[in-house]
Structure formats: C-alpha cells, structure tokens
Amino acid sequence: MVRFHVRGGPNLRKAYTKIQKAKKARYICPACSKKSVRRESVGMWKCRSCGSKFAGGAYELSTPTGRLSQRLLLELKKGALSKEYIEKLEAEIEKAETEAEPQAPEQAKSE
Numbered sequence: 001m002v003r004f005h006v007r008g009g010p011n012l013r014k015a016y017t018k019i020q021k022a023k024k025a026r027y028i029c030p031a032c033s034k035k036s037v038r039r040e041s042v043g044m045w046k047c048r049s050c051g052s053k054f055a056g057g058a059y060e061l062s063t064p065t066g067r068l069s070q071r072l073l074l075e076l077k078k079g080a081l082s083k084e085y086i087e088k089l090e091a092e093i094e095k096a097e098t099e100a101e102p103q104a105p106e107q108a109k110s111e
C-alpha cells in the first residue's frame, strides 16, 4: 500500500521501501527464539510471545554498527582486546557505515 509518494527519484524511493520493510518485519527473539519480535517504537523491539523487550536499531532489530559494538563488548569482557584487533574493528565499522549510507539522489536532468 502506498500511503504517500516519496519524491526525489528512484534511489530515495528504494531506500524508503527497504526501511519500511525492515520496520514491519518480524524478527527472531533472542530470548525464546520464536519469530515474534516486532517494532514497538524507535529503537525498541518487543517479543509478542514472551514479552521480552530489546533495544535495537531505529528501523531494524540490529544494525551492522550495533553488532560490531556487541562484539567489541564481548571481547572486552574476555579481556582479549589487542591493539591490532581494535584497529581491525574500526576499519570494519567504517566500512559498514559507508555501506549503510543511502546513495545521494540523482540530479534531475531537466534542470
């Protein structure tokens, strides 16, 4: 269902559709492993089955940057953080962020 038209060209429209799909989707619950986690509000996710609440991405349950920070925390707890490992993770975060950024809309050719 189209509620309103997204202006700005095909790239913006594509990005909008992708976000809407991620927002409406059901995700697998990390607590009870049923596919019933749904978005409650911005960054808040709730399992309809066991009632667990999770903090996550604004439009999807987990984001690339969020997953990386979780890994970083896990390594920190284990005390296995080396300088090389942190540098490797920083490079990965940078890569994930550039991939996540939507492309600039195409310039209108008629103007």
Ligand SMILES: [Zn+2]
Residues within 6 Å of the ligand: 029, 030, 031, 032, 033, 034, 047, 048, 049, 050, 051, 052
């Ligand atoms: Zn659950």
